[in-house]
Amino acid sequence: MVTGLSAQQPTSYTPNKVDGHRAAVVASFLGWTLDAFDFFLVTYTLTAIAKEFGRPDKAIALSLTLTLMFRPVGAFIFGLMADRFGRRIPLMVDLVFYSIVEVATGLVHSYTAFLVLRALFGIGMGGEWGVGASLAMEKAPAHRRGIFSGLLQEGYACGNLLAAVCYFFVFPRWGWRPMFFIGGIPALLALYVRMNVTESEVWERTRHTHRDWSAYVRGIFSHWKLFLYLFVFMAMMNFISHGTQDMYPTFLKRDWSFTPQRVAIVTMIANVGAITGGIVFGHFSDSIGRRKAIIIALCLAIVAIPLWAYAPTLPLLVLGGFTMQFMVQGAWGVIPAHINELAPDSVRGFLPGFAYQCGVAVAGTVAYIEAVFADHMTYATAMALTAVTVFTLGAIAAWAGRERHGVAFG
Numbered sequence: 001m002v003t004g005l006s007a008q009q010p011t012s013y014t015p016n017k018v019d020g021h022r023a024a025v026v027a028s029f030l031g032w033t034l035d036a037f038d039f040f041l042v043t044y045t046l047t048a049i050a051k052e053f054g055r056p057d058k059a060i061a062l063s064l065t066l067t068l069m070f071r072p073v074g075a076f077i078f079g080l081m082a083d084r085f086g087r088r089i090p091l092m093v094d095l096v097f098y099s100i101v102e103v104a105t106g107l108v109h110s111y112t113a114f115l116v117l118r119a120l121f122g123i124g125m126g127g128e129w130g131v132g133a134s135l136a137m138e139k140a141p142a143h144r145r146g147i148f149s150g151l152l153q154e155g156y157a158c159g160n161l162l163a164a165v166c167y168f169f170v171f172p173r174w175g176w177r178p179m180f181f182i183g184g185i186p187a188l189l190a191l192y193v194r195m196n197v198t199e200s201e202v203w204e205r206t207r208h209t210h211r212d213w214s215a216y217v218r219g220i221f222s223h224w225k226l227f228l229y230l231f232v233f234m235a236m237m238n239f240i241s242h243g244t245q246d247m248y249p250t251f252l253k254r255d256w257s258f259t260p261q262r263v264a265i266v267t268m269i270a271n272v273g274a275i276t277g278g279i280v281f282g283h284f285s286d287s288i289g290r291r292k293a294i295i296i297a298l299c300l301a302i303v304a305i306p307l308w309a310y311a312p313t314l315p316l317l318v319l320g321g322f323t324m325q326f327m328v329q330g331a332w333g334v335i336p337a338h339i340n341e342l343a344p345d346s347v348r349g350f351l352p353g354f355a356y357q358c359g360v361a362v363a364g365t366v367a368y369i370e371a372v373f374a375d376h377m378t379y380a381t382a383m384a385l386t387a388v389t390v391f392t393l394g395a396i397a398a399w400a401g402r403e404r405h406g407v408a409f410g
Contacts, residue, residue, distance in 0.1 A: 021136075021140050021141065021148075023196045023197050023198075024135050024136050024140075024200075025136045025139070025151065025152060027091070027132070027135075027192060027197050028132030028133060028135055028136040028152050029152050029158075030155065030192075031091065031094075031128050031155070031186065032129060032152065032153070032159065033158045033162065034095075034159060034183075034189065035098065035125050035128045035155075035159065035186070036156040036157075036159025037159035037160075037162045037183065038121065038125075038159075038186075039064075039067065039125060040163035040245075041176075041179050042063060042064060042067075043248075043250075044163055044167040044249050044260075044263070044264070044267075045167070045171065046061065046249070046250055047060075047250065048175065048176045049176060052176075053110075053111040057250060058371040058372060061246075061367045061368050063114060063115055064118075064242075064246055065364045065367060065368045066115055066118050066119050066122065066364075067118045067119065067121055067125065067364070068238075068363065068364025069122065069361045069364050070119045070120070070122030070123050070361075071125055071126030071360050071361060071364075072126055072354060072358045072361050073122070073123045074094070074124055074126030074357065075130050075350075075354040075356065076126075076354055076357075077123070078090045078091075078093075078126075078127030078130065078353075079127070079130045079131070079349055079350035079351075079353045079354050080349075081131075081349075082130065082131045082134060082135075082203075082349030082353075083203075083346070083347060083349035083350050084213075086199045086204075086207075087134060087135035087138075087199065087200045087349060088135070088193060088198075088199050090127065090131050091128070091132055091135065091190075091193055091197075092190040093190075094124055094127040094131065095128070095189050095190040096186075096190050097123075097127075098123075098124025098125060098127075098128070099183065099185070099186045100184070100187070101117055101120045101124060102180055102183030102186075103180065103181055103183060103184040104117055105117045105121070105180045106177040106178065106181045107177070126353075126357040129356060129357070130349065130350070130352060130353015130354065130356065130357070131349060131353065132152070133152060133340060133352065134200070134340060134348045134349045134352065134353070135197070136148065136152050137152075137337060137409075138200040138201070138202040138340075138348070138409050139200060139201070142406050142407070142408060143406065144286065145337040146283055146285040146290070146293075146334065147279065147283040147286060148337070149333060149334060149336040149338070150281060150282020150283060151278075151279055152336050153329070153332050153335055153336050154274060154275045154278035154329060154332075156241075156274075156329075156332070157271045157274035157278060157329050158271070160245065160267070160271045160274070161271035161272070163179075164264040164267040164268045164271065166179050167260060167263070167264045168261055168265070170182070172260055203349070206346055216346070219344075220347050220351065223343075223347060223351060226343070226351070227354075227355050229400075229401055230351070230352065232397060233359070233397045233398065233401060234335075234339070234355055234359030234360065235358075235362045236359075236363075236390060236393050236394040237331070237335065237359065237397075238356075238360040238362075238363030238364070238366075239363040239386075239390035239393075239394070240298070240328055240332075240387075240390050240391060241328055241329075241332060242364065242366050242367060243366045243383065243386045244324060244325070244383065244387055246366070246370075247367050247374075247382075248270070248321070249263050249267060250379065251379035251383060252266060254374070255378055256317070266318055266321055267321070269318050269321060269322055270322055270324070271325060272322065273324070273325040273326035273329075274325035276326060277297070277327060277328070277329045277330035278330060278332060278333030279333060280326075280330060280333075281293045281294075282333035285333075285337065285338075285405075289403060290337065290341070291338075291398050291401065293330075293334050294331045294334050294338070294394075294398040295395045297327045297328070297331035297334075298327070298391045298392075298394050298395040299391075300330075301324060301328055301331070301387070301391050302387075302388060304320065304323045304324045305324075305388055305391075307323065308321060308323065308384075309380040309381070309384040309387070310384070331398075335356075339352040339355070339356065340352050341404040341405065341406075341407050342401075342403070342404055366386060366390075369386070370382045370383055373385075
């Protein structure tokens with residue numbers, strides 16, 4: 001363990017400190033990838049599900065909001081488990097739980113049951129990020145935390161990309177239900193975690209702080225100012241991501257009259273941009289700082305709005321989608337490192353993930369809001385107005401906070 005470092009000074013590392021960090025990052029990346037895959041299946045099949053249940057688009061968009069609103073429940077339950085019992089066991093339990101719910105979604109035959117299952121999926125989705133991110137960031141070398149952060153977070157874009165691929169090949173032949181059966185794959189990832197991922201050394205060194213439950217709870221409440229900031233900041237960041245992603249396939253269908261195959265192709269290209277942007281900005285955040293990287297990405301995203309929403313030709317539309325997601329997920333690629341560095345060791349399993357999911361519960365309304373706006377204007381205008389507002393507020397929130405770039409954990 002390295003001592004004597006200031007909060008702003010990156011720690012050196014030893015083989016013992018980083019032992020197993022690759023397996024932990026891979027497991028957390030795949031967990032978030034498959035979580036996002038399951039979530040985005042609804043965004044691609046929204047119009048088909050609405051037709052089968054005899055509901056308007058906004059009724060199925062409400063299920064997206066419901067999923068996001070229940071994510072704090074999962075973050076609360078699994079975050080407390082992660083601080084009390086370690087990171088590995090809660091991660092395995094969560095993977096199995098949301099896999100079962102996803103398979104059940106493919107079997108549902110009523111709108112009400114569909115909403116219930118999407119709420120339960122939100123609990124599983126909310127639990128995965130906080131546990132997986134704390135495990136990966138605690139194991140990653142401090143001087144490379146940014147690039148691992150970008151890789152981890154872009155599991156979300158990879159999940160979106162895989163959902164688009166699934167939509168391209170599966171939906172035209174067999175419809176939307178078999179796509180959700182594929183969502184049972186994360187249960188197999190639990191076996192990988194069991195066999196290959198070791199427990200966080202940081203948690204092992206600080207586990208004594210969790211033995212007194214009342215002291216641990218008091219510790220959580222003592223950081224209420226940090227939680228409040230992270231809540232507001234993550235609400236803005238989730239308005240940014242969900243405001244530019246969730247209704248994008250519907251925008252392509254309604255405003256551009258795209259076929260399912262063409263929707264999938266355009267979205268796949270956009271997600272390649274997202275993956276690239278997350279890793280690039282995550283890497284640069286190791287040298288220029290977390291907040292600066294986020295602000296630069298969001299300012300460039302504002303510039304990309306006209307091309308993204310109002311492209312006059314198909315090639316420019318594709319370029320706009322790629323550029324937009326490069327910048328949006330560029331900002332997001334910094335987030336796992338940034339908010340886990342801000343969190344104290346004793347509450348890292350709980351506080352960042354819970355603040356994140358409380359933020360997304362608020363931002364989860366954006367898909368429904370955009371669908372309602374689209375009743376009175378085009379989807380392009382609804383998304384453009386939303387984007388310029390939340391990009392500006394997100395940049396302000398990032399600037400107003402602090403950072404502990406490269407802080408030593410444990």
